[in-house]
Amino acid sequence: MSFSRSLKNKAQTIWEAGYHHPFVQELGQGTLKKERFQFYLKQDYLYLLDYTKVYALGAVKCKDEELLQRFVEIQHSILTTELALHRQYMKQFDIDFNELKTTPTSLFNRTYTANMLAVGQTGDLAEILATILPCAWTYYDYAMGLKEKYADQLEENFYKSWIEMYANADFLESFSWFFDTLDTLVENKSVIEKQRIEAIFTASVEFEYLFWEMSYQQNLGILHK
Numbered sequence: 001m002s003f004s005r006s007l008k009n010k011a012q013t014i015w016e017a018g019y020h021h022p023f024v025q026e027l028g029q030g031t032l033k034k035e036r037f038q039f040y041l042k043q044d045y046l047y048l049l050d051y052t053k054v055y056a057l058g059a060v061k062c063k064d065e066e067l068l069q070r071f072v073e074i075q076h077s078i079l080t081t082e083l084a085l086h087r088q089y090m091k092q093f094d095i096d097f098n099e100l101k102t103t104p105t106s107l108f109n110r111t112y113t114a115n116m117l118a119v120g121q122t123g124d125l126a127e128i129l130a131t132i133l134p135c136a137w138t139y140y141d142y143a144m145g146l147k148e149k150y151a152d153q154l155e156e157n158f159y160k161s162w163i164e165m166y167a168n169a170d171f172l173e174s175f176s177w178f179f180d181t182l183d184t185l186v187e188n189k190s191v192i193e194k195q196r197i198e199a200i201f202t203a204s205v206e207f208e209y210l211f212w213e214m215s216y217q218q219n220l221g222i223l224h225k
């Protein structure tokens with residue numbers, strides 16, 4: 001297995017814990033409490049705005065035109081397609097879009113995005129791909145798992161469009177690009193450099209787990225309790 005494809009196995013325990021987190025499982029069953037999802041939606045919207053900036057930091061470092069195109073394309077599709085679905089759910093929940101401007105970004109959310117933005121600032125392209133890859137990959141993997149596991153409940157599931165957006169074949173196509181690009185970028189790297197990339201990847205998988213936990217607990221941070 002190639003370096004990039006084997007990264008998931010390096011983070012296996014936490015990867016599986018994320019899938020089995022009550023937030024994810026209840027989303028799959030359609031039983032997740034609306035307040036929890038509302039909390040998540042708002043935090044995730046704020047998260048994604050910062051997440052797209054990591055692609056911009058990657059774009060700045062591209063020496064290759066095709067790579068540059070990809071970074072900008074992915075950034076654009078998050079800002080349009082993915083955030084459009086968030087806005088649609090917000091409407092269903094009567095969350096006024098302006099509410100986002102006064103919603104505090106939770107302490108943990110800021111920690112996660114600060115980490116990614118720091119890798120974006122100081123890292124090379126391989127490190128930047130390693131920090132952003134778990135975001136897309138865990139979502140795809142979990143959504144595919146849920147779609148299959150709870151197939152007979154999917155039609156009535158309030159969160160159906162959320163699951164279907166992430167369990168999407170177009171996503172899969174973008175992974176082969178992610179994998180192949182990362183594998184090429186690490187070709188001449190030393191063992192220590194590769195270990196650093198694995199650590200960056202694993203950290204993002206752990207941050208993803210904690211994002212579910214934060215959302216389940218609706219935890220903005222100690223000062224907001």
Ligand SMILES: Cc1ncc(CO)c(N)n1
Pocket residue numbers: 044047048134135136139208211
């Ligand atoms: C926290 C988080 N990670 C990953 C994704 C997938 O893009 C998302 N929407 N939110």
